[in-house]
Amino acid sequence: MHIDYLLHLGDNALILGQRNAQWCGYGPALEEDLALANNSLDLLGQARLLYQHVAQLKNDGKTSEDLLAYWRDVPDFRNYTMLELPHCLALHPGAVAERDFAVTIGRNFLYSALMVLVWQALATSRDAQLAAIAAKSLKEASYHLEHARDWVVRLGDGTDASHMRMQAALAHLMPYTQEFFSASPMETAAAQAGVGADTSLLKTQWDGLVDDTVRAATLQRPASAGFVSTGKLGVHSEHLGYVLAEMQCLARAHPQAVW
Amino acid sequence: MNVHVAKDGSPPALKDWPLWEVFVRSKQGLEHKHCGSLHASDAAHALHLARDIYTRRQEGVSIWVVPSKAITASNPDDKPALFDPAADKIYRHPTFYDIPDAVGHM
Numbered sequence: 217m218h219i220d221y222l223l224h225l226g227d228n229a230l231i232l233g234q235r236n237a238q239w240c241g242y243g244p245a246l247e248e249d250l251a252l253a254n255n256s257l258d259l260l261g262q263a264r265l266l267y268q269h270v271a272q273l274k275n276d277g278k279t280s281e282d283l284l285a286y287w288r289d290v291p292d293f294r295n296y297t298m299l300e301l302p303h304c305l306a307l308h309p310g311a312v313a314e315r316d317f318a319v320t321i322g323r324n325f326l327y328s329a330l331m332v333l334v335w336q337a338l339a340t341s342r343d344a345q346l347a348a349i350a351a352k353s354l355k356e357a358s359y360h361l362e363h364a365r366d367w368v369v370r371l372g373d374g375t376d377a378s379h380m381r382m383q384a385a386l387a388h389l390m391p392y393t394q395e396f397f398s399a400s401p402m403e404t405a406a407a408q409a410g411v412g413a414d415t416s417l418l419k420t421q422w423d424g425l426v427d428d429t430v431r432a433a434t435l436q437r438p439a440s441a442g443f444v445s446t447g448k449l450g451v452h453s454e455h456l457g458y459v460l461a462e463m464q465c466l467a468r469a470h471p472q473a474v475w
Numbered sequence: 476m477n478v479h480v481a482k483d484g485s486p487p488a489l490k491d492w493p494l495w496e497v498f499v500r501s502k503q504g505l506e507h508k509h510c511g512s513l514h515a516s517d518a519a520h521a522l523h524l525a526r527d528i529y530t531r532r533q534e535g536v537s538i539w540v541v542p543s544k545a546i547t548a549s550n551p552d553d554k555p556a557l558f559d560p561a562a563d564k565i566y567r568h569p570t571f572y573d574i575p576d577a578v579g580h581m
Contacts, residue, residue: 245492247513247524254527363523
C-alpha cells in the first residue's frame with residue numbers, strides 16, 4: 217500500500233500551503249497578497265484530496281482528512297524539509313525574522329518546478345484516483361510555476377538589492393532540493409508498483425527548468441551539496457513544530473468541533 | 476541577517492507600479508467587460524495579477540489589461556453639455572415604428 221507516498225504528497229501541499237498563507241495580509245501589494253492566498257488555497261485543496269484518498273484506502277472508520285491534518289505530530293509528517301522553513305534566510309532556532317519575499321518566491325519556484333513534472337508523471341499512475349488528482353493539480357502547479365518564475369526573473373534581473381536578495385534566497389534553499397531526488401523506501405516502493413513517480417528520472421528536466429530561469433534572471437545557480445535533509449522520512453527541522461502548533465491548536469483545543 | 480528587509484510599513488508598490496484597467500470576457504459573453512483596476516509593474520505582470528484577482532470565481536475565459544493612463548475620459552463637469560441634450564429626444568429611440576408581423580421578433 218502506498219499510504220506513506222500519498223501522505224508525502226499531501227503533507228508537501230499542506231505545509232507549503234500553511235507557510236504561504238502566512239503572507240495573508242502582509243503581501244508586498246494587495247494584488248500579490250491575493251496571488252499568494254490563491255496559491256495556498258490550491259495547495260490546501262490538493263492536500264484535502266490526497267488525505268481523503270488515504271482515508272478511503274485505509275477505510276478503518278476513524279481516519280479522516282481532519283485527523284490527518286490536525287492530529288498527527290512532527291515525526292508523522294512526510295513533507296520535504298524545505299517546505300516547512302520560515303520565510304527568511306537561515307537563522308538560529310527561535311530567532312524571529314520578517315518575511316523575505318525572495319525566499320518565499322524561491323521556494324515556490326523550486327517546488328513547483330518539481331511538481332509540474334511529478335504531477336505530469338502521476339497522471340498515468342496505476343492508482344486511478346491519484347491520477348485524477350494529478351491531472352487537476354498539474355494545472356495549478358503550472359500556474360504556480362509561472363507566477364514564481366516570473367518573480368525570480370523580475371527580482372534577479374531587477375535592482376542591485378533585489379538581485380542580491382534573490383541570489384541569497386537561492387543559495388539558502390538550493391541545498392534542500394537534494395531531498396527532492398534522494399531515494400527513500402516509500403518512494404521506491406510506490407514507483408515500482410507503478411503508482412508513484414521516480415523523481416530521479418525527472419532531475420534532468422528539473423535542472424533544465426531551473427537553469428533556464430536562473431539564466432534569464434541573471435543569477436548564479438548555487439551548488440546543492442552538503443547535508444541532505446530528511447523531512448520526507450519524518451525527521452524534520454525544528455521549524456515544523458511551530459508550523460503545526462499554529463495550524464493545529466484550534467482543532468486540538470476544540471476536539472470534534474463542527475461548523 | 477535582515478538588512479534587506481524594508482522596515483517602513485508602506486507598500487512602495489502602490490507608488491511605483493502604474494495602474495491598469497482590467498477587462499474580462501465571461502464564458503457566455505461576447506465582449507470583454509470592464510471589471511476593475513489594479514497596480515502592476517508591466518503588462519505581463521498585470522495579466523498575472525488580473526487572473527488572480529478577477530477570475531478567482533470562474534468569471535472569465537479571456538483577460539485584457541490596458542494602462543489606465545491610455546484611457547481618455549470625459550470630464551464629469553461636461554456632463555450637462557454632453558448628455559443632457561439627449562434627454563428630451565425620445566424619437567431617437569426606435570419605438571415609433573410599426574413592425575410588420577412578417578418580420579417577427581426583432
